[in-house]
Amino acid sequence: MSDSLLSVKDLxxxxxxxxxxxxxVDGISFDVRPGEIVGLVGESGSGKTVSAMSTIRLVPTPPGNIESGEVLFEGKxxxxxxxxxxxxxxxxxxxxIFQEPMTALSPLHTVGDQLAETIRVHDPEVSKEDAMSKAIEWLExxxxxxxxxxxKAYPFQFSGGMRQRAMIAMALILHPKLIIADEPTTALDVTLxxxxxxxxxxxxxxxxxILFITHDMGVIWELADRVLxxxxxxxxxxxxxxxLFSEPKDDYTKKLLSAVPRLTDEPIESGVLDENAEPLIExxxxxxxxxxxRGVFARTVDWVKAVDDVSMEIFPGECLGLVGESGSGKTTLGRSILGLDTSREGSIRFEGNEIRGHDYHAMRxxxxxxxxxxxxxxxxxNPRLTVLEILTEGPIEHGILKENRRDAAARWLEEVGLEAxxxxxxxxxxxxxxxxRICVARAIAVEPKFIVCDEAVSALDVTIQAQVIDLLxxxxxKLGLSYLFISHDLSVVKRICNRTIVMRHGKVVEAGLTQSLVDDPQSEYTRQLIAAVPIPGDPNKRARH
Incomplete structure (x- = not known):
């Protein structure tokens, strides 16, 4: 028996x-030793997640089939x-730690109950009260x-980043010997x-x-001991x-490292705004x-102020960055502008027309x-629709599909780097x-004027991320599109956004030109965000090792 905790052979x-x-997955072999963090990197679709999930037989069969190999855990x-x-x-x-917490957490049970259940399934002697107490401790x-x-809240009442943190708590709560972490920090802002x-x-x-699956080379640099x-x-x-970072041998590894966005990168364009132009969104x-x-009669006892007295303008052809920690109100602001969340007060104008408070039919x-x-x-x-149906549903509904459905779907798939x-x-x-990438293709297929990109590239590996950003x-x-670009990755925001807004606790704490904001942040919170950005290759970032 080897000293490896996990040993995968010819899988x-x-x-x-x-x-x-x-x-x-084609005949891979690797080991994970006790107390070691092994990074597993590669493009989307390279087999990272399938390799890791198959070790505990979480790959559905059919359509999956483990043809050969062995996975030894403590010799078994x-x-x-x-x-x-x-x-x-x-x-x-x-x-x-699963990649998509919304689908990994049960929508029918509170987050606390799900964490407590994890404890009691493996140790039935623990009381419900003690299990819940430990669940609350780990949420903190x-x-x-x-x-x-x-x-006491359900997963849908959490922001994306908060759901991811709950998923991390669930994985760590029993102090396992091995954690398979599939993109665990993708949805998190840099401070978290x-x-x-x-x-x-x-x-x-x-x-x-820890077997740490990620596309973020900055994260690998900070955490991993070895990398595959x-x-x-x-x-x-x-x-x-x-x-591997100082002397990569394979051309593909060199390509991955060169594609990593950094705060020192030059922006794609300086993009001077026309101050006399009419805003597209106000x-x-x-x-x-x-x-x-609370209570039997569900009386309102308090309010969560997700967006609290926010004002902003987005101009035609502008990409406005919106950054802030998970739960700061970024996504709610984007959804409120589109009428997907109901706002309480204020004004939202699109091309000068007031759209706040419009019902479903008025917004159509x-x-x-x-x-x-x-x-x-x-x-x-929609899990019941094929990608062909997903991409052509919008253009057909709006009467703008001027070509064969298959040709249109093929064109948009190729635009976002997928095969027709x-x-x-x-x-x-x-x-x-x-x-x-399919979500990005679906949004641009109807040729809109304004797109809210809510962490639109955070789940993408660096090479595809660069490709989708170039496409946007x-x-x-080409189309004169405007974007509200919500992201926790300041490196990406600096590259493509002329102006940036920083949100915290539902309020705007700082706003201005992105370059100025990065070079000379005015608020302490913005300084913390910038200091926490992972920098691949920076020896100070590996000091904790």
């Missing part, structure tokens, strides 16, 4: 898709273990504000990311091993992090509050012009990053 996995066999082959024995290992000894550890109250890093390093110090680079189902390069004194109800005429790329692609794509022959597949047959900028030039 090959294929999928039966549309009558043909696609090999997603998990691929041959009886399912009842495997269930005892899942959650307790090996836990998973992962940075959930007011954890006692939030434990840094907080989660501290938690992960604490777990590592306690001899917990995957492409087309194979591991093309492996080695210690410092060595928001004044906007308030979107959500009631906190504006829907083609106002689009959104949602943060969680899996929950925003995938149009007959359903959303669950794609990776997380591929689903996000190209469409801005």
């Amino acid at each position: 090959t996995i294929s999928f039966d898709v549309e009558g043909r066999t696609v090999r997603a 082959d998990l691929l041959k273990l009886p399912i009842d024995d495997l269930r005892k290992i899942r959650g307790k000894d090996i836990s998973v 550890k992962v940075g959930i504000p007011d954890p006692e109250e939030r434990a 990311q840094a907080q989660i890093f501290e938690l992960i390093l604490e777990m590592k110090a306690a001899d917990t091993s 680079v995957m492409k087309n189902g194979k591991i093309v390069e492996r080695g210690p992090v410092e060595e 928001v004044e004194g906007l308030k979107t509050w959500f009631p906190v109800k 005429s504006y829907r083609r012009d106002l689009q959104m790329v949602f943060q969680d692609p899996f929950s925003s794509l 022959d995938t149009m007959n597949r359903y959303p669950h047959e794609f990776s997380g990053g591929q689903r996000q 900028m190209e469409l801005r030039e």
Whole structure:
């Protein structure tokens, strides 16, 4: 028996898709030692998630098929273990932080109940009260504000980043020996990311091993001891992090490292705004509050002030950045502008027309012009429709489809870097990053004037991220599009946004030209955001090792 906690040997996995066999993982081998963080990086669709999930048999079969290989955990082959024995290992000894928390958390139970259940399933002797107390303690550890109250909330009442933190708490709560972390910090802003890093390093110090799947090379630099680079189902390069970053050997690894956005990058364009132009979107004194109800009669006892007296303007052809921590009100502001969340007070004007307070039918005429790329692609794509139907539904509804449906779908798929022959597949047959690209294609297919991009590129690997950003900028030039670009990644925002707004607790704490904001931040909170940005290759960022 080796000293490895997890040992994967010659693992090959294929999928039966549309009558043909696609090999997603092709004969890979790797080890994870006790107390080690191993990074697994590669493009969307390279086989990272399938490789990791197959170790505890979470890949659906069919269509998946483990053709060969073995997965040894503490000497036991998990691929041959009886399912009842495997269930005892899942959650307790090996836990998973899933990429899309909205689909991994149950919508029927409160977040606190789900964390408490995790404890009691593996240790029935723990009382409900003690389990809930530990659940609240872990919600606080992962940075959930007011954890006692939030434990009573359902997943849909959390922001995307808060759901991700709840998922992380669920994975860490039993102190497992191995954590499979699938893009665990993708939906988190940089300050919370840094907080989660501290938690992960604490777990590592306690001899917990982590298989860390990510597309973010900055995160790999800060956390990982060794890194595996995957492409087309194979591991093309492996080695210690410092060595791989300083002297990458494979061309693909070099390409990945060169595509990483950095705060020192030059913006795509300086984009001087025409001060005499009429704003496309005008928001004044906007308030979107959500009631906190208690008791048998569900009386309103308090308000969550998600957006609290926010004013802003977006000009034609502008890409306005919106940054802030998870739960700061960024997504609610974007949804309120589009009428997807009901605002309480204020004014929202599109091309000079007041649209706040319009009902479903009144907003219908504006829907083609106002689009959104949602943060969680899996929950925003209809699982019953093929990609062909998803991409052509909007243009058909608005009467703007002037070509064959298949030709139109193929064109938009190729625009976002996907192959045209995938149009007959359903959303669950794609990776997380591929689903996000389908969401971008769906939004631009109706040729709108304004798009709210809610973490539109956060789930994408760096090479595809650069490709989608270039596409968004190209469409801005071609179609005169305007964007509200919501992101936690200041490096991306600096690259494409002329102006940026910083939000915290529902209010604007700073706004101005992006370059000035990065070079000379005025608020302490903005300074914290900038200081927390992961910088690949910076020795100070690995000091905690």
